[in-house]
Amino acid sequence: MADLTAFPITGKWPAQHPERIQLYSLPTPNGVKVSIALEETGLAYEPHLVSFETNDQMSPEFLSLNPNNKIPAILDPNGPDGKPLQLFESGAILLYIADKTGQLIPKEAAGRYETIQWLMFQMGGVGPMFGQLGFFHKFAGKEYEDKRPRDRYVNESKRLLGVLEQRLEGRQWIMGDTYTIADIAIWPWVRNLVGFYGAGDLVEFSKFTNVQRVLEAFVARPAVARGLDIPKRG
Numbered sequence: 001m002a003d004l005t006a007f008p009i010t011g012k013w014p015a016q017h018p019e020r021i022q023l024y025s026l027p028t029p030n031g032v033k034v035s036i037a038l039e040e041t042g043l044a045y046e047p048h049l050v051s052f053e054t055n056d057q058m059s060p061e062f063l064s065l066n067p068n069n070k071i072p073a074i075l076d077p078n079g080p081d082g083k084p085l086q087l088f089e090s091g092a093i094l095l096y097i098a099d100k101t102g103q104l105i106p107k108e109a110a111g112r113y114e115t116i117q118w119l120m121f122q123m124g125g126v127g128p129m130f131g132q133l134g135f136f137h138k139f140a141g142k143e144y145e146d147k148r149p150r151d152r153y154v155n156e157s158k159r160l161l162g163v164l165e166q167r168l169e170g171r172q173w174i175m176g177d178t179y180t181i182a183d184i185a186i187w188p189w190v191r192n193l194v195g196f197y198g199a200g201d202l203v204e205f206s207k208f209t210n211v212q213r214v215l216e217a218f219v220a221r222p223a224v225a226r227g228l229d230i231p232k233r234g
């Protein structure tokens with residue numbers, strides 16, 4: 001039986017199953033990327049809720065794993081060379097899960113790098129831009145009289161949706177026939193943009209028919225439906 005007690009994070013979130021991957025998360029667009037990937041691959045894991053209401057992400061135990069105070073994060077008792085591995089940043093975790101299982105990423109080098117390219121497109125573009133749009137449209141920033149910041153992120157989000165629209169022409173998924181971690185990174189953010197953020201009209205979502213088609217296919221996957229609700233909110 002693995003002993004994870006040396007890792008301070010397990011002091012706040014004790015491992016009931018220390019032989020399983022420990023997931024510290026919340027069902028946000030970044031958080032669900034990891035629960036969906038874990039559900040898709042069938043890896044055994046134990047989810048722990050990091051509540052923002054009680055500022056859990058700022059606790060010393062959480063910061064011991066991720067000094068950047070953001071979910072998601074994992075602790076794998078059986079990492080490389082059989083040693084425990086702690087990891088934060090959803091893109092890094094997705095790549096780790098793909099490599100560990102040999103799933104969700106093409107094996108040949110060119111396809112692998114192309115998948116990583118689209119993963120980075122999400123991490124550096126879609127996530128930050130859609131997130132800012134959310135701030136200026138739905139959260140505190142919506143009170144600002146000056147709409148120029150909001151419009152900047154609306155325009156940038158539309159542009160990114162246009163890039164996706166073009167990429168998906170004649171393709172089932174981002175990488176064609178193969179469903180990959182690039183899809184798992186991108187679709188929770190698109191879903192959030194038109195769902196939780198309510199920005200569908202603002203970005204003229206109805207124009208992006210390929211994007212709509214693939215988003216529908218993504219949410220119809222049973223592993224996605226499960227992962228979207230993990231960890232359960234208290």
Ligand SMILES: N[C@@H](CCC(=O)N[C@@H](CS)C(=O)NCC(=O)O)C(=O)O
Nearest residue numbers: 028030057069070071072089090091
């Ligand atoms: N680049 C990071 C972003 C993670 C992120 O922004 N997480 C948000 C929730 S979606 C968070 O933990 N916010 C808490 C805070 O900023 O205090 C990743 O992809 O893992």
